[in-house]
Amino acid sequence: MPVHVSVENQLPEDLYRAMGMFIADHPQWDQYRLVQAAIAGFLFQQGCKERSVVRHYLGGLFRRQTADLSTEQPWR
Template identity: 75%
Template sequence: MAVHVSVENQFPEDLYEAMVAFIENHPEWDQYRLMQSAVAGFLFQQGSKDPAVVRHYLNGLFRRPGPQGLQSRGCEIG
């Protein structure tokens, strides 16, 4: 099972409002999935070759609703 950590951050209000609007228009996403995808995407685009970063990046892209709720193809984010 993957270990999770809690992170607190302050966002500019307009960025926060854009995040809220995105989540409202994409009910399959939540704040946790959005932030995990954003961090993994940034690290991947900056050249990270860490297999965990690549896995989280790809899971964020291809995760979709299934019969039991949100699921991903292949590896599941713990």
């Protein structure tokens, strides 16, 4: 099981509102996934090649809801 660390941060109000609007329009995202994807994306774009960072970066881009996976038909 991966280790998680809680982080407290202050955001500009307009950024916080934009994050809330994005999450409201994309219910498969939550604040935790969004922040993890943003941090991993920033680190990856800055040249970080650690496997765990790349995994989080790609996972943030391509992860689907559990419900979507349960109703999806297998590829043949």
